[in-house]
Amino acid sequence: MSVEQDDARLAQARARLESGFTGEEDLEGASTPQKDFVAACVIAAFSIFAIVLALQWANPGHLRFTHPGLLPLAVGFSLLAMAVGLGVKAVREGGARNLSSIFARTPDADEQGYGVRAWLLMALVVALVILVDVVSFRFRFPIGGIELKLSSFECVAIPMVTVIMKIFWRASWLRCLLTAAAAALLLTAAFRYGFKIPMPGVD
Amino acid sequence: MIFDQLALAFTPYLLIVCLAGVTLGILWGAMPALSTTMAMALLIGLSTGMSQNVAIMFILGVFTGSVFGGTITAVLINIPGTPDAVPTMIEGYPLARRGEGGLVLGTAIGASFMGNWIGILLLIAFIPLILKLALQFRSWEMFLLSLWGIAICGTMAAGKRPLKGWISGWIGLMVAFVGLDSIHGVPRYTFGYSLLEDGISYVPVLIGLFGLTEILRVLPQRNPVGIPEQVGRIVPPVKTLWKHSRAALRSGLIGTVIGAIPGAGANVASFLSYDIGRRRASPEERKKWGTGSYEAIVCSEAASNANIGGSMLPTLTLGIPGSAAAAAFLAALELKNVVVGPMMQIEHPGLIYFIYWALIIANFLMYGMAIALVKPCVKLFSLPQALLMPVILLICVLGAYAVSLSYLDVYIMLAAGLIGYGLRRFGFPLAPMVLGIILGPLADENLRRALVVFEGKSIWTISTDHPIGTLLLVVVLYTFYDGIFRRR
Numbered sequence: 001m002s003v004e005q006d007d008a009r010l011a012q013a014r015a016r017l018e019s020g021f022t023g024e025e026d027l028e029g030a031s032t033p034q035k036d037f038v039a040a041c042v043i044a045a046f047s048i049f050a051i052v053l054a055l056q057w058a059n060p061g062h063l064r065f066t067h068p069g070l071l072p073l074a075v076g077f078s079l080l081a082m083a084v085g086l087g088v089k090a091v092r093e094g095g096a097r098n099l100s101s102i103f104a105r106t107p108d109a110d111e112q113g114y115g116v117r118a119w120l121l122m123a124l125v126v127a128l129v130i131l132v133d134v135v136s137f138r139f140r141f142p143i144g145g146i147e148l149k150l151s152s153f154e155c156v157a158i159p160m161v162t163v164i165m166k167i168f169w170r171a172s173w174l175r176c177l178l179t180a181a182a183a184a185l186l187l188t189a190a191f192r193y194g195f196k197i198p199m200p201g202v203d
Numbered sequence: 204m205i206f207d208q209l210a211l212a213f214t215p216y217l218l219i220v221c222l223a224g225v226t227l228g229i230l231w232g233a234m235p236a237l238s239t240t241m242a243m244a245l246l247i248g249l250s251t252g253m254s255q256n257v258a259i260m261f262i263l264g265v266f267t268g269s270v271f272g273g274t275i276t277a278v279l280i281n282i283p284g285t286p287d288a289v290p291t292m293i294e295g296y297p298l299a300r301r302g303e304g305g306l307v308l309g310t311a312i313g314a315s316f317m318g319n320w321i322g323i324l325l326l327i328a329f330i331p332l333i334l335k336l337a338l339q340f341r342s343w344e345m346f347l348l349s350l351w352g353i354a355i356c357g358t359m360a361a362g363k364r365p366l367k368g369w370i371s372g373w374i375g376l377m378v379a380f381v382g383l384d385s386i387h388g389v390p391r392y393t394f395g396y397s398l399l400e401d402g403i404s405y406v407p408v409l410i411g412l413f414g415l416t417e418i419l420r421v422l423p424q425r426n427p428v429g430i431p432e433q434v435g436r437i438v439p440p441v442k443t444l445w446k447h448s449r450a451a452l453r454s455g456l457i458g459t460v461i462g463a464i465p466g467a468g469a470n471v472a473s474f475l476s477y478d479i480g481r482r483r484a485s486p487e488e489r490k491k492w493g494t495g496s497y498e499a500i501v502c503s504e505a506a507s508n509a510n511i512g513g514s515m516l517p518t519l520t521l522g523i524p525g526s527a528a529a530a531a532f533l534a535a536l537e538l539k540n541v542v543v544g545p546m547m548q549i550e551h552p553g554l555i556y557f558i559y560w561a562l563i564i565a566n567f568l569m570y571g572m573a574i575a576l577v578k579p580c581v582k583l584f585s586l587p588q589a590l591l592m593p594v595i596l597l598i599c600v601l602g603a604y605a606v607s608l609s610y611l612d613v614y615i616m617l618a619a620g621l622i623g624y625g626l627r628r629f630g631f632p633l634a635p636m637v638l639g640i641i642l643g644p645l646a647d648e649n650l651r652r653a654l655v656v657f658e659g660k661s662i663w664t665i666s667t668d669h670p671i672g673t674l675l676l677v678v679v680l681y682t683f684y685d686g687i688f689r690r691r
Binding site (some may be wrong): 006009010013014016017020023024025027030031035036038039043046050053054057058059060061063065066067068069070071072075076078079082083085086089113114117118120121122125126128129132133153157161164165168169170179180183184187188191194195196197198199200 | 249251252253281282283289290292293296297359360361362363364366367368369370373374376377380384386387389391392415418419422423424425466467468470471474477478493526587588589590592593594596597598600601604605608610613614617620621624627628629630631632633634646647650651654655658
């Protein structure tokens with residue numbers, strides 16, 4: 001990093017400190033009126049759905065104070081009120097206009113690439129989790145009195161992690177494969193033999 | 204009993220475990236984009252294979268080490284390893300550029316050590332008092348306390364937009380209602396799936412929200428790796444620390460108090476004590492703030508480390524986590540069948556003393572290891588995130604599965620990670636959601652019990668019979684009022 005970049009980062013951090021209390025998770029930059037408006041609509045729909053379900057539950061005790069839906073209803077209604085509050089505030093700030101700006105491409109090339117990379121990563125993570133669940137087999141081979149195991153987890157994890165590393169690390173295929181294999185085998189050995197935790201699927 | 208627990212904590216095996224935890228914590232915290240909360244969330248899965256004492260020593264070692272670890276990158280490459288290290292970066296990096304990197308890190312290590320001590324001593328002093336008070340709590344008070352925990356966490360986590368924090372907490376409450384109702388056994392939000400009748404465990408949710416969400420957020424970024432400034436010899440300068448001992452004491456107190464407030468963690472503590480420190484500094488010292496002040500570094504580091512002890516206070520006495528990292532510690536204890544809260548001293552006698560000793564030992568080890576590890580840490584900065592994150596992804600999957608050996612938990616972790624990523628992109632904090640899931644069952648059961656007890660009584664009788672409850676109700680209402688109407 002250049003001295004200019006370093007100085008810019010320091011200036012940014014100083015400005016952040018000057019802006020006052022931004023909360024433990026510091027998400028000020030992530031909010032726009034458009035995003036708040038969309039979030040308010042989704043949360044309102046979610047809370048109405050939760051309220052409707054809660055109203056249908058039976059009350060075996062016949063005491064209104066022990067009704068299983070008592071707190072879910074209270075939470076549902078208050079969540080709806082909060083969603084309305086968020087929506088009204090967003091509309092006042094112009095959130096109902098130019099909604100497409102949420103998905104609009106930014107002129108910043110790096111930010112554009114970030115979106116694509118994030119979606120790709122999500123797809124790969126979902127694929128990894130589903131594959132580990134669906135593919136299920138194991139091999140056992142005794143070496144020097146110790147029974148070593150190789151389960152479907154390693155066989156799925158190694159190629160998937162190799163692909164993720166290739167896309168995001170951008171090293172050679174061989175380097176990614178060797179790193180992924182070493183990491184996956186070390187991890188599974190630590191879980192299986194160190195912590196005595198079996199692998200998902202057949203172990 | 205105190206010394207029995209000391210003898211137990213001082214066994215060579217547990218000391219090695221704690222040392223390993225502290226080392227891992229410092230290295231973890233030193234790597235940019237790897238937060239303390241993420242480390243703690245991933246450790247829950249690993250701790251299932253450990254005994255109770257080993258898990259406590261290891262997790263508290265990692266907690267103590269990782270809070271300090273963030274300082275190293277902040278000072279040497281101008282990137283805060285953890286968010287609370289931003290003030291240290293502002294002050295420490297310009298000094299490191301002038302060739303004082305070793306002195307800055309030495310000061311930070313000393314201040315962190317002092318801050319930890321203040322947090323631990325205040326924890327030891329206040330736990331008996333709060334436990335005594337907590338034993339007076341009945342259903343109504345427990346319900347209000349749970350509600351206040353979620354509300355204040357929302358306010359603290361979301362900063363200028365508390366409504367978003369509360370919404371996150373309320374969504375967490377909704378998730379907590381999934382499963383069989385505790386009084387009548389009526390299935391709630393299960394959609395006919397028997398697997399959901401046991402409810403949604405908050406452990407895989409925590410791993411998803413703080414592990415997978417972070418991977419999805421960080422891995423697609425392309426951050427250039429910095430070149431470390433010259434480190435020099437690392438010696439904590441006793442003279443400098445003595446000169447700023449008042450600032451360290453004040454910041455330690457601030458850090459502990461902030462830590463005890465649910466949702467407010469090391470980030471808020473470090474920023475607040477930095478701000479207060481600047482106002483209270485001498486005119487001569489104030490001129491240095493922003494361009495390289497040792498007093499500012501002491502303020503920031505003492506507060507963020509004192510926060511550890513502070514966050515343990517509500518966690519151990521009331522079962523309300525003081526921070527997201529403390530929530531992970533709570534989850535690890537729960538997996539060992541340790542239920543924290545007012546009855547902890549009766550149900551698990553001596554455990555609280557063991558936790559004190561674990562914190563004290565971890566602090567001493569942090570001091571030594573921090574000095575020893577700074578130079579090796581410099582080499583870690585060149586490790587690309589794209590190499591670490593896929594490995595952490597596998598730990599998320601295995602950790603979520605290890606909790607109850609059920610693959611449903613892995614799907615819950617995946618869903619929590621994706622939802623968490625979406626919520627963060629829309630500016631919603633995640634810690635209140637975790638608190639909502641943890642405190643939801645407590646709030647639900649206690650509200651219904653309290654209402655049955657209150658049936659037929661007037662509001663006046665209820666408020667005079669339950670003075671603590673009335674006070675808590677005022678506090679809850681004020682928290683909401685303050686969040687909605689205060690000028691920002």
